[in-house]
Each structure stands twice: as structure tokens, then as C-alpha cells.
Amino acid sequence: MYKIITKREIAPNIISLEVAAPLIAKRVKPGQFIILLVDERGERIPVTIADYNRENGLIRIVFQVVGKTTAQLYQMNEGDQLFSLVGPLGNPSEIDNYGTVVTVGGGTGIASVYPITRELKEAGNRVISIIGAKTRDLIIMEDEMKKASTELLVTTDDGSYARKGFVTEILDEVLQKEKDVKKVWAIGPAPMMKAACEVAKPYGVETIVSLNAIMVDGTGMCGSCRVTVNGETKFVCVDGPEFNGHLVDWPEFMNRLARYEKMEKHSLEAYRKACRGENG
Amino acid sequence: MAELIPTPERMKRSQRPMPEQDPKKRVCNFDEVPLGYTTEDAIYEAQRCLQCNPPPCVEGCPAEIHIPQFILKIVEEDFASAYLEILKTNSLPTMCGRVCPQEEQCQRACVYNKMGRPISIGRLEQFVSDWARKQNTKEKLPDSKKKGKLVAVVGSGPAGLTCAADLAKMGYNVTIFEALHKTGGVLTYGIPEFRLPKKIVEYEVDKIKDFGVKIVTDFVVGLTKGVDELAGEFDAIFLANGAGAPQFMHIPGENLNDVYSANEFLTRSNLMKAYKFPEFDTPIKVGKKVAVIGGGNVAMDAARTALRLGAKEVHVVYRRTKEEAPARAEEIAHAEEEGIMFDFLTLPVRTLGDEKGNVTGMECIKMRLGKPDQSGRRKPLPIEGSNFVMQVDMVICAIGTTANPIVARSATNVQTNKRGYFTVDEKTRATSREGIFAGGDITRGSATVISAIGDGKKAARAIDRYLSSGGSLKKSKK
Numbered sequence: 097m098y099k100i101i102t103k104r105e106i107a108p109n110i111i112s113l114e115v116a117a118p119l120i121a122k123r124v125k126p127g128q129f130i131i132l133l134v135d136e137r138g139e140r141i142p143v144t145i146a147d148y149n150r151e152n153g154l155i156r157i158v159f160q161v162v163g164k165t166t167a168q169l170y171q172m173n174e175g176d177q178l179f180s181l182v183g184p185l186g187n188p189s190e191i192d193n194y195g196t197v198v199t200v201g202g203g204t205g206i207a208s209v210y211p212i213t214r215e216l217k218e219a220g221n222r223v224i225s226i227i228g229a230k231t232r233d234l235i236i237m238e239d240e241m242k243k244a245s246t247e248l249l250v251t252t253d254d255g256s257y258a259r260k261g262f263v264t265e266i267l268d269e270v271l272q273k274e275k276d277v278k279k280v281w282a283i284g285p286a287p288m289m290k291a292a293c294e295v296a297k298p299y300g301v302e303t304i305v306s307l308n309a310i311m312v313d314g315t316g317m318c319g320s321c322r323v324t325v326n327g328e329t330k331f332v333c334v335d336g337p338e339f340n341g342h343l344v345d346w347p348e349f350m351n352r353l354a355r356y357e358k359m360e361k362h363s364l365e366a367y368r369k370a371c372r373g374e375n376g
Numbered sequence: 377m378a379e380l381i382p383t384p385e386r387m388k389r390s391q392r393p394m395p396e397q398d399p400k401k402r403v404c405n406f407d408e409v410p411l412g413y414t415t416e417d418a419i420y421e422a423q424r425c426l427q428c429n430p431p432p433c434v435e436g437c438p439a440e441i442h443i444p445q446f447i448l449k450i451v452e453e454d455f456a457s458a459y460l461e462i463l464k465t466n467s468l469p470t471m472c473g474r475v476c477p478q479e480e481q482c483q484r485a486c487v488y489n490k491m492g493r494p495i496s497i498g499r500l501e502q503f504v505s506d507w508a509r510k511q512n513t514k515e516k517l518p519d520s521k522k523k524g525k526l527v528a529v530v531g532s533g534p535a536g537l538t539c540a541a542d543l544a545k546m547g548y549n550v551t552i553f554e555a556l557h558k559t560g561g562v563l564t565y566g567i568p569e570f571r572l573p574k575k576i577v578e579y580e581v582d583k584i585k586d587f588g589v590k591i592v593t594d595f596v597v598g599l600t601k602g603v604d605e606l607a608g609e610f611d612a613i614f615l616a617n618g619a620g621a622p623q624f625m626h627i628p629g630e631n632l633n634d635v636y637s638a639n640e641f642l643t644r645s646n647l648m649k650a651y652k653f654p655e656f657d658t659p660i661k662v663g664k665k666v667a668v669i670g671g672g673n674v675a676m677d678a679a680r681t682a683l684r685l686g687a688k689e690v691h692v693v694y695r696r697t698k699e700e701a702p703a704r705a706e707e708i709a710h711a712e713e714e715g716i717m718f719d720f721l722t723l724p725v726r727t728l729g730d731e732k733g734n735v736t737g738m739e740c741i742k743m744r745l746g747k748p749d750q751s752g753r754r755k756p757l758p759i760e761g762s763n764f765v766m767q768v769d770m771v772i773c774a775i776g777t778t779a780n781p782i783v784a785r786s787a788t789n790v791q792t793n794k795r796g797y798f799t800v801d802e803k804t805r806a807t808s809r810e811g812i813f814a815g816g817d818i819t820r821g822s823a824t825v826i827s828a829i830g831d832g833k834k835a836a837r838a839i840d841r842y843l844s845s846g847g848s849l850k851k852s853k854k
Contacts, residue, residue: 119595119600119601120600123599123600123601133557137649137655137656137657138657139648139657139658139659140557140648140658164657165657179557180557180593180594181594182555182556182557182594182595182596182600183596183599183600184599184600185596185599312640312643312644312647312648312658313555313556313565313643315555315596315599315620315780315782316620316621316780316782317565317618317620317621317622317639317643317780318622318637318639318640318643318644319621319622319624319636319637319639319640320640322631323631324631329624329626329630329631331621334780334781334782345631347731348631348733351632351633351732351733352631352633352733354633354732354733355633355634355661355733356659356661359653359654359659359661360659362654363653363654363657363659366654
């Protein structure tokens with residue numbers, strides 16, 4: 097069992113948890129993820145690790161309530177135990193001293209891009225970060241990102257805070273201004289990652305994305321997470337989760353993300369209904 | 377008490393059939409298909425045994441079970457002793473009785489086999505072990521001296537469980553590391569409930585825990601900790617992490633939404649209990665008309681699971697004929713009884729889909745058999761111009777697995793062959809690195825539960841010899 101040590105709602109419906117997982121905290125590197133199960137009947141869901149503390153053995157995950165499992169997690173409190181937690185899974189980000197790099201985080205993707213940004217800066221890079229969300233309330237981890245990067249640019253889709261516009265528009269501006277960007281990391285919802293790749297392509301800048309595929313075991317055993325990259329089938333869990341986004345077959349990836357949409361919706365609605373029943 | 381009957385009378389008797397759930401009923405549930413022998417069935421069948429000396433059947437059993445001895449105890453209606461006789465060498469009898477290919481093992485060696493009616497050793501083993509499970513008998517371990525040595529076992533499938541149980545019985549301190557949240561490996565995620573009920577797997581695992589074996593779940597060796605790190609903490613290691621990675625056909629359309637690997641389909645259903653969705657949270661899709669590619673036991677399991685999940689029509693598509701199919705005859709027969717259709721001499725060449733990624737069909741080509749290939753089976757050859765489209769809306773690929781490299785990558789100087797399987801000494805299961813042993817599918821590719829059990833036994837013996845002669849990984853070099 098894995099105890100929830102701290103729980104904070106950092107934005108409406110976006111939760112940050114710190115969980116005691118000393119073995120994972122000891123080995124994890126930026127870019128890796130965990131798979132968790134809320135209870136015995138739960139679904140195994142992958143979540144990127146947002147932060148870790150090797151000394152106190154805690155890992156941090158950040159998620160938005162989108163389905164039944166995240167709705168259940170939302171209901172859990174400090175001191176509660178997760179039924180299962182396994183990791184660190186997947187390959188770490190390729191951190192090196194590249195020179196100037198750009199990291200882009202959209203929505204809860206900000207949490208995923210945060211440890212990568214921090215590590216890139218520590219490795220000596222000049223890191224320009226762009227974070228964005230639909231609206232002011234949904235901008236998360238701004239202070240942390242500010243510290244982690246050389247320069248931080250913030251945007252909201254509706255203009256309620258900082259710049260108005262999509263992160264991809266800012267990315268375009270940055271790539272226009274900065275002539276020597278060596279690499280871009282873009283993490284967020286699939287359409288955002290796809291758009292970021294399209295923006296960066298004319299500049300000839302390699303764009304790394306982190307794919308949030310549907311998984312079961314997360315160790316290469318089931319192939320649920322497969323994706324076509326450069327014409328070859330890859331497993332996100334063991335070959336990724338990061339890939340060169342210019343080579344990803346995005347329409348296929350997005351189709352596969354929607355495989356269980358109806359059932360996921362049904363699950364969440366049934367859960368919500370049951371919760372209301374219990375409360376009223 | 378029943379007793380042995382005169383030999384001529386014994387020889388006249390035919391095999392007692394296994395009572396089974398009616399095919400029409402069983403396709404609507406996930407309950408076990410064979411119902412198990414009654415006491416009367418078991419005694420009748422046991423009385424047929426000629427009690428050969430030396431017994432050829434034992435030669436055919438990788439678990440080295442004292443077969444005539446346990447059968448004699450059944451005749452004597454001393455089921456407790458029959459059970460103890462089996463347990464002397466096999467720690468997983470309720471499973472072996474159900475999923476071993478006995479017709480290839482002990483029963484093939486039975487002297488009655490020439491007449492086509494070997495003793496139903498598997499059914500008798502199942503009867504005895506189920507009897508013991510219902511009595512909730514706890515086996516008393518012989519008082520073995522604690523050896524004070526630590527052994528790590530990677531993987532809680534049949535090889536790992538057997539090795540751990542045997543070593544624990546010898547007095548070693550054993551820890552099993554399991555990547556998933558549940559124990560049992562392929563017994564849990566791969567073999568469906570209707571062939572191996574999960575409560576039976578849990579019962580066997582609990583029994584092994586009672587021997588003092590510690591099981592750590594949610595621990596991916598290679599990621600949570602590497603083999604090299606474990607080598608600094610344990611005196612010996614047994615690698616039994618399974619074959620792992622599913623193979624695909626590498627044909628166009630293979631990543632369409634409703635193309636599953638058998639591993640994914642079965643893991644969702646068996647491990648995650650998706651067949652009970654929404655009571656359990658993991659979803660699973662099943663089409664109206666499903667094609668399962670492959671001719672092995674896993675293909676049969678996937679096909680029969682799809683039927684139980686509500687598919688209207690399920691086709692097994694295999695490029696050779698029934699004779700070459702690697703599945704057990706019994707599994708093919710069960711599938712046929714349930715209404716699974718077989719498309720032999722058929723090879724898929726392309727999966728067709730719409731723009732949303734839904735499967736709309738599968739293009740296949742007809743095959744014919746040519747001369748025997750390296751496997752000794754006649755090679756399937758495509759018949760030019762025979763392409764046709766099967767109208768299916770879901771495809772399950774059950775064409776085998778390859779080695780998952782996660783464990784091997786973290787193990788310095790443990791050699792693998794070009795297919796990624798650990799290379800081992802056949803008799804001792806020793807790898808190229810002192811103190812590290814390996815067995816099960818990660819040394820041979822997808823095989824059977826019983827061969828994994830055999831490997832576990834051999835490795836336990838070799839590990840005992842290694843540690844008894846003063847060996848220890850902690851002291852040895854990489």
C-alpha cells in the first residue's frame with residue numbers, strides 16, 4: 097500500500113498528490129511515469145511523475161479529474177492508501193547540454209514538463225518555457241516553472257491571464273526570435289502536441305512529445321499503447337513515452353486514445369450517480 | 377474401501393470421461409468448463425492403473441510426480457495420502473491437473489496409450505488436489521533447518537512459484553518479485569477463468585506463502601531495481617519473468633482501434649476482470665464478428681473469451697491446418713463445441729478500417745501446404761489470386777510472444793541468445809553469470825506451464841547445490 101502524504105487542489109479539479117514510494121523516488125528520472133490502481137476493482141492508469149524527493153521518499157503526481165479513477169482519487173485524503181503503485185516506468189528524457197531549448201506545457205502537461213525543464217536547466221541549458229491553459233484558474237505550477245527555467249512565458253486561451261493565445265502561437269514567436277533552439281519538448285493534450293510539432297517543423301527543430309497512451313501493464317506485455325512512429329510500431333510504455341513528435345502518426349494515436357470513450361463516460365456517470373446517492 | 381481389481385478386468389475398462397458444462401450454457405458464463413471427477417469416477421479411473429514398475433508415466437512428467445503411488449492411494453480412498461504423494465514433488469497440483477498437456481507428457485508414456493486410452497492422470501491429479509482444497513488441508517512442512525541464505529525469484533508465474541516453494545521447503549529464505557499487482561503471472565493474466573479459476577491460483581499462491589515465501593508485488597525488476605542491484609542483496613537469483621512481449625503480424629492496419637494482442641485482450645479480461653465491467657473499472661471491447669489469428673492455446677482462450685463476452689461469431693484464422701495447430705486437441709474440441717469457426721489455410725494480409733480507426737474487415741489469402749519446413753511441419757504457401765475479405769469488426773492477434781528485454785538489460789554478464797532469451801544450461805538452468813539461474817518462457821519462448829514448473833524444480837536443486845557448496849552472488853564478481 098502506498099500512503100498519500102499530501103493532497104492539494106492546485107486548480108479547480110486539478111489535484112497534486114505526494115505519495116510515499118521510496119523505491120520509485122530513489123530511481124526515477126524526469127520523463128518517467130507510474131501506474132496506479134485506486135482499489136482492487138480499479139483500472140491501471142499511467143501518470144507522469146511531476147516531482148520526487150529522494151531523501152524523504154515521496155513522489156508527486158498531478159492530474160485533472162477526467163474519468164472514474166481520477167474522480168475517485170479526488171475523493172481520497174491524506175493518510176489514505178493507494179491499492180497499487182508501480183514504477184518508475186518508461187525511459188527517462190534525454191537530458192544533455194544542448195544549448196538553448198524550449199519546453200512547452202499545456203494544461204496538466206505543465207506538471208509533466210516541469211521536472212524535465214528543471215533538469216535541462218541544471219544540465220546547463222538556456223531553457224525557455226511556455227505554459228498555458230484555457231483560463232487563469234487552470235494555470236498550474238507557475239512559480240515552480242519560473243524557478244526551473246531561464247525564461248517563462250505564460251498564456252491563456254481566453255486571455256484572462258498573461259498573454260492571450262495558444263502555447264503554440266508563443267512557440268512560433270520564440271522560434272522566430274531565437275535562431276538557435278536545439279530542441280523542443282511539448283507535453284499536453286494530443287492536439288496541442290500535434291500542433292506544436294507542426295509549428296516547429298518549418299524551423300527544423302526536433303520536437304519531443306510525451307504520449308499519454310492507454311496502457312494496462314505498462315511494461316511491454318500487452319501492446320495496448322502501441323503507436324506508429326516513423327512507420328514502425330512502437331510501445332509507448334517501453335519504447336517511450338517520449339518520441340520525436342514529427343515522426344508520430346497522430347491521427348492513429350488520437351483514434352486509439354478514444355478507444356474506450358463511451359465506456360469511460362459510462363463509468364464516470366455511474367460513479368457520480370452512486371456518489372450522489374450516498375450523499376443524499 | 378475400494379481395492380485393486382484383477383488385471384484383465386482393469387484392462388477391459390475404458391477411460392472415464394470428464395463431466396463438463398453443457399456447451400450451450402457455458403458460452404454464457406465464465407465458470408470452469410470441466411466439472412471434475414466425482415469420487416466414484418476417480419476410483420473407477422484409478423483402478424485401471426496397472427501400477428507399472430518402473431513407471432513410464434513418471435519419465436514423462438517434468439514435475440516428477442510419483443504417479444502410480446498417488447493413484448494407488450486413490451484406489452485405497454486415502455485421498456489425503458494421495459495429495460501428500462503429489463506434493464512431495466509438485467507444489468502446484470490444482471493447476472497442473474487442469475492445464476498440463478498430459479497427452480504430450482505423462483499420458484503419452486502410459487502403456488495404455490498405445491490402445492488410445494491412457495489413464496487420465498491429469499483428471500486424477502485435479503480430483504485429488506481439489507479434494508484437498510475443499511478440506512482446506514494444510515501441508516505440514518518437514519522440519520528443514522533454516523539455511524540463512526537469501527534467494528530472489530523474479531516473476532510469480534509457474535516457474536517462479538515452483539522454484540520458490542521448493543527452496544522454501546529446503547529452508548531457504550525466498551522473496552518473489554512480481555511486476556503486476558497480482559501474483560500468478562500467466563496463470564492470472566493469461567489463462568481464462570473458465571480454464572483455470574483464479575480462486576485456485578490464489579489458493580496455490582497462499583499455500584506457497586505459508587511455506588514462508590515472501591511475495592513483493594508492484595516491483596518491476598529492471599526498473600524498480602535492477603538485477604545487478606538484487607545481486608548485491610541476495611545469495612542467488614532465479615529469473616522467471618516470462619516471455620512477455622506480444623508479436624504482431626506487421627501487416628497494414630494492425631494498429632486500428634479494435635485490433636488487440638491476445639495478451640491485451642486476455643489481461644483485460646482475466647487480470648483486470650473487464651468481463652465484469654462496469655462492476656470492475658477496466659473496459660474491454662468485443663465486436664459482433666471477431667477474427668482471432670493463430671492456432672495455439674492462447675488463440676483458443678481468446679476466441680472462447682470473445683464468445684463469452686458476447687461476440688455473435690468468432691473465427692479462428694490459422695495459416696496451416698488443424699493437424700499442425702499447436703493448441704491442445706482438447707482445447708480445439710472445446711472451442712468447436714462452443715461454436716467457434718475455424719478458417720484453416722488462411723493468412724491475413726491486411727486489416728481494413730474507417731477514418732475513426734474502427735475495423736471494417738480483414739483481407740486474407742488462401743494457403744496450401746508445401747514441403748515440411750525446419751519445424752517439421754508442412755510449410756504453408758499462398759495461393760496467388762485467392763485474396764478475399766472477411767467481414768469482421770474486431771481482430772485479436774495470438775501469434776506468440778517474444779522476449780521482453782527489461783530484465784535482461786539490467787543484468788550485466790547474463791547472456792541472452794539472438795532472440796533475447798536467457799541462455800542456460802539445460803540441466804541446472806544456470807546462466808552465464810555465477811549465482812544467477814533462469815527458467816520458464818524467458819529461456820525458451822512461449823511454452824507450457826509444466827515445462828516452466830520443470831525448470832523451477834531443476835533451478836531450485838541447482839541453487840541448493842550452489843549455495844550448499846559455499847557459493848553466493850554477494851561474494852562473486854559480475
